[in-house]
Amino acid sequence: MSVKAMMATILKNQMAIRGVHSLTPSDYEEIVELLIEQLRELELNLAAREIADRHEP
Numbered sequence: 001m002s003v004k005a006m007m008a009t010i011l012k013n014q015m016a017i018r019g020v021h022s023l024t025p026s027d028y029e030e031i032v033e034l035l036i037e038q039l040r041e042l043e044l045n046l047a048a049r050e051i052a053d054r055h056e057p
Helices: 003-017 025-055
Strands: none
Touching: 003 025
């Protein structure tokens, strides 16, 4: 099982605990993919900021 599939399963279980049962398996996968993309973007932005801070006089 891939990390994305495991994350989708965790998300599905957590949503079910909270009463959400209307999403499809592809919905969960899409949400996980979006979260991963956003985390990558955040990581890149933080790295760029760190590099910029190091180069400030």
